Amino acid sequence: MYIRNRARNWYKSVVFNTGLLARHPRLVGRTCGYTLGLIVAVASYLTVLDFRIEQIADDQQLVIKSMQSLQNDTSELLTELNKTYSSECSPDNLSKIRSLTFSHQYARNVGLLDSQHRLYCSTSVGLLATPITLHNGLDGSIGRYFLQTPVQFFNGTVHNVLRATVVERGRFQVMLSDTPVKDMFDRYADSVSVGGAHQRRVVYKSKHGSDQVVPADTAPVTFNWSTGNILVTTTLPGISPISVQTIVSAANVWENSHWVLLGMLCLSMLTGQLVANGITRKCRHVQSMDFRIQHLCQPANVVCHYQPMLELATGRVVGCEVLGRLQDGDKLIYPDQFIPALTKQGLSCKFDTAVSRQALLALSDASLGSAQNGFTVALNFFPQNLKRDKLHAHLQSSLQHAKHRDLHIELEVTEYDFSPEIVPELSKLKADGYFISIDDFGTGYSNLAMVKRVAPDYLKIDKSFVFEMEDLTIRSSLIPEIIAIARAVGSKVIAEGIETAAQAEQLRALGVEYGQGYYFARPMPLADFLSFLHKSNAG
């Protein structure tokens, strides 16, 4: 749980504080996607390599088994010869030995030794003209053996000489036909070394194999840093250990598994591309207001700005409109940037509640000077949040600990949102003592009968009418009509968006009671608003 929370916090801080995501979503997506693609490609290659190494180790076991079979067969033959047969070079004895040799797979020829351990007779040649002593023998588990030994045998007409392995035990030597083993070496090994510690030597090497002896204690898989190849080794232990080594190069892996590798390469490229697209989309999404608003819309991020509302006739500040902003790192974001996402994500109530609570707590604690009595606080609410019972409870609880409770709360609903469903709620709120104002009046098509039923305390002329006053457009000519409607329903008029002294003067002359706009002051933080208030009302 703890780790999950830490991970979530870390993720959020990365998402919200990393400008990189916002500025380069594609770069982030591609970096992550292609890195993953590369990891998949490397992992695929390592899997194929691992598979190939296992395959080679299995093949080497076959070689080892055939070596074992050769040793067992030869050992059995030598035991039988020493136990049952004499080393006499008589035709009868040689014929018996020959028939025994036929029942053994690897023996080609048997040699007989004299009392001085010299080869003096063989089953293939018979009695030798000169006895032979073999040199450089190795000690093996089945006897002493001589590698690549020149041996004579009779092929019908002449005595041929060939090189073969000879194993000697007791009074006999067996010349081995190691062709089956050699075939195995050719297929599966690059290098074979045999012999005990000091006698060890290379007995086989392929065209790729090295001349170096493979020590008997070589690990099953090693890496040759000078060639960049992997060496797979299997050793048959014993007095004369046999080590079979095979080289696994990248070319070798490619040769054996190129279709699998090509398939995996395509898969990793596809994975990389899909992940890159996915992460790019995700980065864009986490930077979109729809996603960020859920993190931003917390009471701690809500910032209230206050725009003074003045009595046009006297220039006195009589109230303010509270305008909510959201703190996003070191910058503020404004309603036109977040309101669509806010409503889409169902956070409008959370936002309105946070703004109104913060503003009421701040203003009820502040010193408002001569404006203290009956100071008007205009709060904007989304129509769906104008539910009397809930709203009344919330506003009262916000004012519960207030220093002075004589603030007049004005609830603003835009004309655009003015609908039959909210009329009864507004009437009840008005009966509770809240002021009701219809904001942006003139921009919607509100039913005048409905307006009359609510009898709002204020009609706020939308700023678009005020902006065009000096140009005398048709729109601005509607201002007297709006004022007439206000009079008819018993409302006072507030003009929004006053930017020049001429606009303020004209509106005052038309009978508009209150005004707000950049001409007087922009929406501002509480401290600035309070100093503006005291300065304006000082005179």
Ligand SMILES: Nc1nc2c(ncn2[C@@H]2O[C@@H]3COP(=O)(O)O[C@H]4[C@@H](O)[C@H](n5cnc6c(=O)[nH]c(N)nc65)O[C@@H]4COP(=O)(O)O[C@H]3[C@H]2O)c(=O)[nH]1
């Ligand atoms: N050009 C110009 N503009 C002026 C002038 N005087 C004031 N304004 C801007 O006009 C908007 C007046 O607020 P509104 O009509 O209630 O329109 C508000 C209101 O409908 C909504 N809003 C703002 N705060 C809240 C809130 O806390 N809750 C809800 N539900 N809506 C809010 O967002 C709208 C836009 O708010 P803002 O961006 O703060 O924009 C404010 C204000 O900064 C001026 O002389 N010239």
